[in-house]
Amino acid sequence: MSDFQPADSFRSPRFAQPATFMRLPQTRDYAQLDVALLGIPFDGGTSYRPGPRFGPRDIRQHSSLIRPYNPSLKVSPFEVVRVADVGDVDVNPVNIEDTYGRVERAVGDILAANVIPVCVGGDHSLSLPILRAVAAQHGPVGMVHIDSHQDMWEEYFGNKYFHGTPFRRAIEEKLLDTRRVVQIGIRGPVYAETDFDFGRKHGVRTITAEQVAHEGLAWVKEQILTLRRGPVYVSFDIDGVDPAFAPGTGTPEVGGLTSREALELVRALVGVQLVGADVVEVSPPYDHAGITSMLAANILFEMLSVIAATRLQTQETKPHKGKA
Numbered sequence: 001m002s003d004f005q006p007a008d009s010f011r012s013p014r015f016a017q018p019a020t021f022m023r024l025p026q027t028r029d030y031a032q033l034d035v036a037l038l039g040i041p042f043d044g045g046t047s048y049r050p051g052p053r054f055g056p057r058d059i060r061q062h063s064s065l066i067r068p069y070n071p072s073l074k075v076s077p078f079e080v081v082r083v084a085d086v087g088d089v090d091v092n093p094v095n096i097e098d099t100y101g102r103v104e105r106a107v108g109d110i111l112a113a114n115v116i117p118v119c120v121g122g123d124h125s126l127s128l129p130i131l132r133a134v135a136a137q138h139g140p141v142g143m144v145h146i147d148s149h150q151d152m153w154e155e156y157f158g159n160k161y162f163h164g165t166p167f168r169r170a171i172e173e174k175l176l177d178t179r180r181v182v183q184i185g186i187r188g189p190v191y192a193e194t195d196f197d198f199g200r201k202h203g204v205r206t207i208t209a210e211q212v213a214h215e216g217l218a219w220v221k222e223q224i225l226t227l228r229r230g231p232v233y234v235s236f237d238i239d240g241v242d243p244a245f246a247p248g249t250g251t252p253e254v255g256g257l258t259s260r261e262a263l264e265l266v267r268a269l270v271g272v273q274l275v276g277a278d279v280v281e282v283s284p285p286y287d288h289a290g291i292t293s294m295l296a297a298n299i300l301f302e303m304l305s306v307i308a309a310t311r312l313q314t315q316e317t318k319p320h321k322g323k324a
Helices: 052-062 096-112 124-138 166-172 193-201 209-215 217-225 259-267 291-317
Strands: 035-040 083-088 116-121 141-146 176-186 205-208 231-237 273-280
Touching: 035 052, 035 096, 035 291, 052 116, 052 273, 052 291, 096 116, 096 124, 096 273, 116 124, 116 291, 124 141, 124 166, 124 231, 124 273, 166 176, 176 209, 176 217, 205 209, 205 217, 209 217, 217 259, 231 259, 259 291, 273 291
Parallel strands: 035 083, 035 116, 116 273, 141 176, 141 231, 176 205, 231 273
Antiparallel strands: none
16 A cells, blocks of 8 residues: 555544645655645735635645545545645745746646646636646646636736736647637626637637536536547636635636536546646635635545546556567
8 A cells, every 4th residue: 555645534533633635645755656736825816805825725724524535436546646745835925927937846846757736726827837837748738627717818907927817828828739628617797708709719618607507517528528638737716616615715706616516527537638737716714614625625636536547547448468
């Protein structure tokens, strides 16, 4: 059995010991790992309600209840992949571009060790430096982006970098293979119909929250399965979920996904070659009873389970070489 297992809750109560993600070991020896949980406590890119800088710490705290077996995917992820909490990036809280450099280097170090980075924000502006590091390793990648907003605006108060611009910049920098990008849960008022022009121009597939409701999850899952060819990045903005289920976020939009739908959409990624992921925009000061952080922690657990289930699936389908 791997040394990288959550603490045994029959021997150590869940509220004891330092609050690492799911009470996993903490290390920065990436050579030992398959997946690294990396916190990025930065919210200098927010435009309305702040607080996501406290997200990684709060999500870790609320992850302690999660048990290690996933009955939906029938996998114990920590018996398949070696996962550890590798701590946080020491961000520059007053300089977004300096923070970008720090994040890109930290994620690049993880990828250089052939480890999958699963990042915990922080605000959504952080997806850009993560994608810079991912694309430097894998080339332009596909993306599943669950969110209420496209995050493809041009600028904000003259600034090119904030949490509403990361995927416009990522497309401009050729970090994404736009033929394999799907955005799910988009909804709510915008400034004008032209706000959608950039995504349309570049062939980004957009599935609105209304389409999820009318077409059903089975149809949405079919759209995700078209991304199976090649590496894929997953970005999950917690405001993709309705504020009834995830109130602790900076720019809430009504009419979103339920928590159950969110978990099912992540599980639909089994079989996709995930090369990196993030969960962002959890703002604990606006949370109630920790329900948003608890949901984010469970989404992260589902991502780890997807990576493990995909690995098992790949092993099962590999042809066995016979003896000569």
